[in-house]
Amino acid sequence: MRNLILALAAATALAMPAKAQDVTVAVTAIVEHPALDAARDGIKEALSEAGYKEGENLTFLYESAQGNPGTAAQIARQFVGEEPTVIVPISTPSAQAVVSATRDIAIVFTAVSDPLGAQLVKDMDKPGGNVTGISDMSPVADHIALIKEITPDAKSVGFVYNTAEANSVSTLAALKEEAAKAGLEVIESVATKSAEVQGATRALVGRADVLYIPTDNTIVSAFEAAVGVAEEAKLPLFAGDTDSVARGALAALGFNYFDVGKQTGEVVVRVLKGEAPGDIPVKVAAGTDLVINKKAAEKMGVTFSDAVLSRATRIVE
Template sequence: MKITRLFLAATAAVALATSVAQAQTKTVAITAIVEHPALDATRDGVVDALKAAGFTPGQNLKVDYQSAQGNPATAAQIARQFAGARPDVIVPISTPSAQAVAASTRDIPVVFTAVTDPVGAQLVKSMDKPGGNVTGVSDMAPVGEHVALIREIVPSVKRVGVLYNPGEPNSVSLVKALKEEAAKAGLTVTEATATKSADAQQAARSLVGKVDAVYIPLDNTVVSALESVIAVGQQAKLPIFSADTDSVARGTVASIGFDYRQVGRQTGEVVARVLKGEKPGDIPTIHAKGTDLFVNPKSAAAMGVTIPAAVTARATKVVGQ
């Protein structure tokens, strides 16, 4: 009888401990519009920062990650699924995913990341006072520096082509900024659009003979099909530049941009604050910190240009050698 009581007490203690552990475990749901190196690095950076803040996957943290595979309808479906599951925080990566998540819930905390223009995308009321259940990290690219870099590497440039998906608000914002910065530099801008990744190569071909260089903004549709665009640049001896540095290793000539793992870490720090009790609407939306210069001399040569020694000398990273 005594053994039975001891067994029941032990069982109750285990059940209580399990219940407490489950209650202390936090759930973070992460979703991205598509999988490509920059967004994947962002996701990994979020987990890095959560670990540093004391939230460890498999111990006191559960991470649920899903990709929409480039499909906005799937992004909306994932957002509704996450809203129904009611995690402690939802982290949408990219503007399309952030908009889908923000539309699906008004009370679950949302911390977006890799969103170019949060106010323009109507995710927050203002950067300083987002309000509601949403805050996050903006990766607004330094477009003026991109234009200056293109001119430095291709001194003869007069016409810049821009390849993007007009359905991505982040890209629309960057194209607008590009036109403004190009005008200041005396350059003209020619647009080519791709509404899905399969259209990116043909859109790139449409720019051949019309422009002196091509610029790819932070566009998930085009970046996910980057290799097909690079092939056009190499065949036509048309230099391709990117807004994100991860694309340089994949074949663009150069970029000034963010280390997206670090962008993810900055985002994860905000997520940790929310998990510890702060309200998203009270946390200012921040701009990603730090810029790196990546260059790819081998790809540049394949596209008919030579990166000046002065540019290579100040590069954070030289790839493709």
């Protein structure tokens, strides 16, 4: 009888799905704003769908550097000291801080435009070491095409960015190349902290025909300041991320950052299940949504064509 009970117990155990082991995932972002917050939430959703649930078998840590690179470095060292299973830095500055802090703990970065330029990995297909992740390299050729379609008379594009953000420097280079093909001039204006965004945007009034705000964490964290200047000057403002459209941008063609987070979370799950980060290729996030803002268009003196309206994934009224 005892052998029968043991056999039945063993059979039952084999029939039950394996429970995900207890893990700790530590997530950090350079600053809090809708796109990065959505990425964080997408990561958590992907973990949950894979059976890693907070309060059960998952400890989910989160820290924001509040826009301060020095704080990002402190958070990186703190996380390394806590020895989580995986660290997930969101944004280039946070990823650079974490990669500099450890070569032992698995790292899966996300929302990094140029992983090679930021020196996070040496090869996208074979990153090696303890690092892999998801890139959100902006489809700048499509952005230029959208600017030309919505504002065909534009001759110049104002670009507000922080020179300390490697992703923005890479985006600027790509934007200049594509803009030149379309006969557009790119005019730069720099803000090194969020308090400077309004002034940097105002410096482009009268010099640029449209504004383009890239996925620059410093600028996006103070996005409303740029929007206020654009509305006052009736200067069409385009964004590099779709989450900024609801905050007042005219239009954006880009990623749904919750989906980017989910794609990142799926890579984290692969690492949790035993794959080495260095063996997982760095991928560019999938998906581009067109989001437009009718109220912003009215304030900025723009009328959307039927073609743009029909293609829009989402319309902010």
